[in-house]
Amino acid sequence: MSEIGLTAGPAAPEKARDAARPGQTMQSGEAMAHYVSPAPFDPYTTDAMTPAQERYYRAPPVLLMWWRLRRHRVAVASGVLLLAFYVMILFCEFLAPYALDSRHVDFIYAPPQRIHLFDDGGLTWPYVEAYDYRLDMTNLRRVYTPNPDKPQPIRFLCRGDKYWYWGVVPGDFHLVCPPAGGQMFLLGTDRLGRDMLSRIIYGARISLTVGLIGVSISFTLGILIGGIAGYYGGWTDVLIQRAIEVVQSFPHLPLWMALSAILPVTWSPILVYFGITIILGMIEWTDLARAVRSKLLALREEDFCTAAVLMGASPPRIIGRHLLPSFMSHLIASATLVIPSMILGETALSFLGLGLRPPITSWGVLLNEAQNISVVALYPWLILPVIPVILTVLAFNFLGDGLRDAADPYH
Amino acid sequence: MLGYLVHRILIMIPTLIAISLVIFVIIHLPPGDYFSTYIAELQSQGETANLAKIAFLKAQYGFDKPLWQQYLYWAFGLLHGDMGYSFLYDLPVNAVVGDRLLLTFVVSFTTIIFTYIVAFPIGVYSATHQYSISDYMLTFLGFLGLATPSFLLALVLLYLANVYFGISVGGLMDPIYVDQPWNWAKVLSVFAHVWIPVVVIGTAGTAGMIRRLRANLLDELQKQYVVTARAKGLHPFKVLVKYPLRLSLNPFISDIGSLLPQVISGAAIVSVVMSLPTTGPMMLEALRSQDMFLAGSFLMFMAFLTVIGVFLSDLALAALDPRIRLQTGPAQ
Numbered sequence: 240m241s242e243i244g245l246t247a248g249p250a251a252p253e254k255a256r257d258a259a260r261p262g263q264t265m266q267s268g269e270a271m272a273h274y275v276s277p278a279p280f281d282p283y284t285t286d287a288m289t290p291a292q293e294r295y296y297r298a299p300p301v302l303l304m305w306w307r308l309r310r311h312r313v314a315v316a317s318g319v320l321l322l323a324f325y326v327m328i329l330f331c332e333f334l335a336p337y338a339l340d341s342r343h344v345d346f347i348y349a350p351p352q353r354i355h356l357f358d359d360g361g362l363t364w365p366y367v368e369a370y371d372y373r374l375d376m377t378n379l380r381r382v383y384t385p386n387p388d389k390p391q392p393i394r395f396l397c398r399g400d401k402y403w404y405w406g407v408v409p410g411d412f413h414l415v416c417p418p419a420g421g422q423m424f425l426l427g428t429d430r431l432g433r434d435m436l437s438r439i440i441y442g443a444r445i446s447l448t449v450g451l452i453g454v455s456i457s458f459t460l461g462i463l464i465g466g467i468a469g470y471y472g473g474w475t476d477v478l479i480q481r482a483i484e485v486v487q488s489f490p491h492l493p494l495w496m497a498l499s500a501i502l503p504v505t506w507s508p509i510l511v512y513f514g515i516t517i518i519l520g521m522i523e524w525t526d527l528a529r530a531v532r533s534k535l536l537a538l539r540e541e542d543f544c545t546a547a548v549l550m551g552a553s554p555p556r557i558i559g560r561h562l563l564p565s566f567m568s569h570l571i572a573s574a575t576l577v578i579p580s581m582i583l584g585e586t587a588l589s590f591l592g593l594g595l596r597p598p599i600t601s602w603g604v605l606l607n608e609a610q611n612i613s614v615v616a617l618y619p620w621l622i623l624p625v626i627p628v629i630l631t632v633l634a635f636n637f638l639g640d641g642l643r644d645a646a647d648p649y650h
Numbered sequence: 651m652l653g654y655l656v657h658r659i660l661i662m663i664p665t666l667i668a669i670s671l672v673i674f675v676i677i678h679l680p681p682g683d684y685f686s687t688y689i690a691e692l693q694s695q696g697e698t699a700n701l702a703k704i705a706f707l708k709a710q711y712g713f714d715k716p717l718w719q720q721y722l723y724w725a726f727g728l729l730h731g732d733m734g735y736s737f738l739y740d741l742p743v744n745a746v747v748g749d750r751l752l753l754t755f756v757v758s759f760t761t762i763i764f765t766y767i768v769a770f771p772i773g774v775y776s777a778t779h780q781y782s783i784s785d786y787m788l789t790f791l792g793f794l795g796l797a798t799p800s801f802l803l804a805l806v807l808l809y810l811a812n813v814y815f816g817i818s819v820g821g822l823m824d825p826i827y828v829d830q831p832w833n834w835a836k837v838l839s840v841f842a843h844v845w846i847p848v849v850v851i852g853t854a855g856t857a858g859m860i861r862r863l864r865a866n867l868l869d870e871l872q873k874q875y876v877v878t879a880r881a882k883g884l885h886p887f888k889v890l891v892k893y894p895l896r897l898s899l900n901p902f903i904s905d906i907g908s909l910l911p912q913v914i915s916g917a918a919i920v921s922v923v924m925s926l927p928t929t930g931p932m933m934l935e936a937l938r939s940q941d942m943f944l945a946g947s948f949l950m951f952m953a954f955l956t957v958i959g960v961f962l963s964d965l966a967l968a969a970l971d972p973r974i975r976l977q978t979g980p981a982q
Contacts, residue, residue, distance in 0.1 A: 481661075485668045487907075488956045489949070492915035493933060497949055500937035501679045579797070586799050587919050591934060606802070610923075615809040625802050632797035 304568060307645035314641020317634035324631060328444040335437035336415045336423060338400035339600060343422060343432035345372065349383050351427040351435075351620050354393070366390040367423050380617070391418030427620035429608055438600055439624050445601035447631065449516050449585045450578040456520025458574050461527025466558050468528070469535025476532070483525045491522055495584055499593045508599040515594050519581045530573050534566040568646040575639035579632040586628055602628050654968050662961055669953045670728065674721050677946040728950065734943035738936060743947045747932070751951055753840075754917065754928040757851070758955065760844055761913045764852045765859055766902060773863030778890065780868060789864075792857035800916050804850045804923045811846065847924055851916040855909050862905065863898060870894035900971060906963035910956045918952075 288296065298306075308314060327334060343349075352367045368385035375382045399416035403409055417423035426435035468479035498518045502511055538544060539562065547557050563570075588594030589603025590610070597604060605624040608614065614621050689704065715723070727734060736746045776785040870876070871894050879889045921930035929948045936944035 481665065481668070485665055485672065487911070488665065488669060488953050488960070489672075490911040490914035490918065490952050490956060493918050493930075493949055493952055496918070496934065496937055497676050497945055500940065500945070501676065503680075583797075583799055587801065590799070590801055591919065591922060593934075593937065606799075609802075609805065612805060612808050612812070615805050616813075622802060622805070625799060628799060629794070629797045633793055636793055636796060 300568070304645045308641050311641035311644060313637045314645075317637040317641070320630065320634045321638060324443060324447060324627075324634075327440070328447055331441050331444050332402040332404050332410065333412060334414050335434075335440040336399065336413060336417055336425075337434040337437040338402045339437065339441045340598070341400050341433065341437075343428060343434075345432070346370065346383070346422055346424065346428050347430060347432045348381055348618050349422075349424050349428045349432070350618075352385065352422075352424050354425065355390070358390070364392045366392045367418065367421070369421050389421075391421035391423075393418055393423060426623050427618070429605075429621060435605075435620060435623060438605055439602070439627060442600045442602045442605055442624060443627060445512065445595065445599055446582060446585060446603065446628070449512075449519065449601070450581045450635075452513075452516040453519040453523065453581040453585075454574050454578050456517060457522075457524035457527060457577060458570070460520070460524035462531055462563065462570070464524065465528030465531030466535060466563070469532035470539060470554055470558055470562075472536070479528070479532075483528060486522065486525050489522070491580075491584065492587060494522060495519065495588055496591065496593050499588055508596055512595055512599055515585060515588065519584050523577050523581060526577065527570065527573055530570065531566075534569065535562055538562050538565055569643070572639055572642035572646045575635055575642055578639075579635040582628065582632060582635075651968065655965065658961060658964055662957060665957060666954070667725075669957070670725055670950060671721070673946045673950050673953070674724060676949070677724075677942040678717065678720075680940050680942065728947075734947055736936070736941055736944040738939050738941035738944060743944055746944065747929070747947070750927060750929050750932060753926070754914075754930075754951075755955065756840065757844060757847060757917055757921070757926070757928055758910070758913050761848045761852045761855070761917070762906070762909060764848045765855045765909065765913075768852070769856045769859035769863060770902070773860045774867065774890075774895065776860065777864045777867035777871065788860070792860050795853040795857035798853070800850055800854060801919050801923045803853065804847070804920045807846060807850060808924065847917070847920055847926055850920050850924075851913055854916060855912050858912075859902075859905060859909070863902070866898035866900075867894060870897050900967065903963050903967045903970065907956075907960040910959040914952050914955065 332338075349370060352370070354365050354367060356362060356365055358366075367390075368387055369389035369391050370383040371386045373382050373384070374380075394416040395414065397413060397416040398411045399413045401409065401411045415423075424434050424436070426439065428434055429438070464479055464483075468476045495518055498521075499515055502514045506514065535558070544557060544561060547561050552560070585594055585601060586603035586606060589601055590606045592607060595601050595604050602624040606622065606628075609618075609621040724734060732742070732744065734743050735741075736743045739746045772788055776788045779785050873894075876889060876894060879893070880886075884892075917926075917928060918930035918933065920926070921928045922934055925931060929951065933945055933948040936942075936948070
């Protein structure tokens with residue numbers, strides 16, 4: 240960017256210097272004409288910046304980070320996707336076509352229904368075809384066949400299953416409703432005839448917040464412990480380093496399994512939920528603590544830190560007010576990369592039956608139903624909750640990658 | 651080098667002690683102990699518990715002593731290869747686990763070898779072909795490997811293998827060998843079966859390794875000595891292999907520290923899905939029935955494997971890289 244400043248200088252003195260050089264431009268041997276620039280002399284002329292330059296050079300770090308992040312297309316797209324997911328969990332009740340616990344005993348293990356947009360070659364109101372049900376007595380399977388003669392138009396912005404919005408406000412207004420007198424299972428149903436799509440939407444609420452709460456726990460722990468180690472150094476540092484090594488020598492999943500098996504079975508599901516997030520957060524803080532420590536070790540030698548010490552600032556104030564803000568962006572980037580492992584951890588624990596339990600619905604709890612190979616063979620739509628898991632984890636990884644690149648805007 | 655070795659071993663001992671303390675706390679965290687639950691269960695079924703046996707076991711494992719003495723009992727037992735008593739199976743843990751520890755080791759070791767073999771060429775390729783279409787594809791595949799829960803990958807692979815190749819996967823050897831003593835045919839059978847879990851467990855680790863190797867190699871490739879080597883007309887292959895590749899190889903060794911816990915974690919859940927005779931399913935079983943001695947022993951074994959692995963990788967790194975052994979500090 241430095242060349243912008245250079246080219247902004249006036250060209251006139253250069254011309255004069257060129258003219259003064261003998262043998263290059265003064266081949267004819269004539270005396271050089273005397274030249275004096277009539278413009279008033281301004282010593283700061285090379286420092287003056289155009290408004291565009293000013294905007295760039297005076298931009299606060301946050302803005303610089305944002306500009307840099309914006310260049311990373313995939314990261315931005317991932318950020319938008321995640322934002323959409325997190326906005327979605329605010330309105331699960333409205334977005335899900337069915338209520339969380341509504342069961343349809345006539346439609347157990349019904350496969351996904353297709354939405355039809357075209358009828359007889361023309362565009363029509365979207366509809367699904369009603370299922371004809373028959374019990375196959377030879378291999379005892381429920382067989383559902385869509386009946387083209389019974390089209391059922393889907394309703395939008397309509398009244399359907401009753402729900403309690405966030406458990407507080409009663410309502411029955413949905414974005415999409417099943418056809419009047421019919422059913423609409425866009426992603427099939429499970430062994431109790433519950434709509435998979437609705438359950439996946441509700442599951443997002445738990446699965447996505449597990450990562451956030453867990454990461455805020457490990458964020459706090461990481462800053463606190465890493466900050467102490469990095470600022471005080473010496474014996475404190477050695478002890479904390481050893482402790483981190485001990486925690487890291489445990490394979491995470493077995494340790495999570497052991498800890499979550501300890502949670503009393505008498506706890507209510509919501510307590511178990513918090514217990515699991517705390518367990519996830521308690522183990523993942525080590526990387527963050529290491530990052531904080533190494534940054535602090537480098538930064539505490541800087542002049543501004545010495546100045547603060549000389550002015551009598553207390554260690555917590557120096558760490559919190561002067562040191563932490565200088566590498567907060569790095570920390571946020573690292574924290575973003577920790578969230579996916581927590582989401583995967585929760586999914587794995589719930590899949591094994593050691594994590595969250597019904598009636599709490601998370602993606603891992605949903606996948607718990609797909610535990611054996613016969614499910615994959617007979618009811619493959621039961622493994623669909625894995626798709627939002629993969630999407631979320633991918634998006635967090637890409638976003639974290641982009642943030643990490645953008646975190647150092649002066650680099 | 652000797653100084654470094656001694657230093658490293660001295661660090662390892664307190665680490666192992668701390669790990670055993672943590673595991674002991676975990677074993678004792680559930681309220682009550684196994685005996686009280688066991689006796690209550692028997693009495694509720696109208697049976698009389700074999701009190702003499704229970705009293706003997708209690709004395710044997712020091713359940714009547716204060717906690718710190720119990721810990722010493724347990725730790726001494728571990729040192730002598732006695733991992734406690736599995737109440738679930740009513741046998742000493744040693745007799746229960748049998749071959750499982752060995753098979754866990756085999757699966758983990760093979761997975762790491764697999765990770766190296768796959769990650770090395772792909773990492774080098776995508777670093778030397780940066781921003782090419784194949785680089786983007788490989789990077790995306792790597793991310794996908796990181797993001798897919800391994801248990802699901804295992805399920806789907808099991809299904810596909812069953813449908814398209816007609817083999818019943820699951821297990822780590824042909825059923826006929828399960829109860830046989832170890833012989834050559836059994837070893838071969840294990841090798842024929844081990845690859846699916848290895849691929850599944852190795853996916854996430856491989857993806858991470860590829861990304862690190864690529865990043866390291868890219869850093870090295872931008873340095874001036876590479877430009878110099880190119881400028882003096884060295885063959886591109888030689889330019890790559892002679893210096894940058896060697897320097898970017900360090901993560902292959904130092905990463906064992908992060909790779910090993912990851913592999914063992916992955917193995918724990920994949921082996922549950924694939925019902926492998928490794929420690930994973932038995933540990934799950936033990937945790938479900940709160941047979942904490944068995945679970946704690948598995949946890950201890952896994953952590954021990956990790957610590958030893960990190961120790962060996964640090965030694966190898968010190969042997970390869972003089973900067974580390976001269977520092978006499980732990981590898982950063």
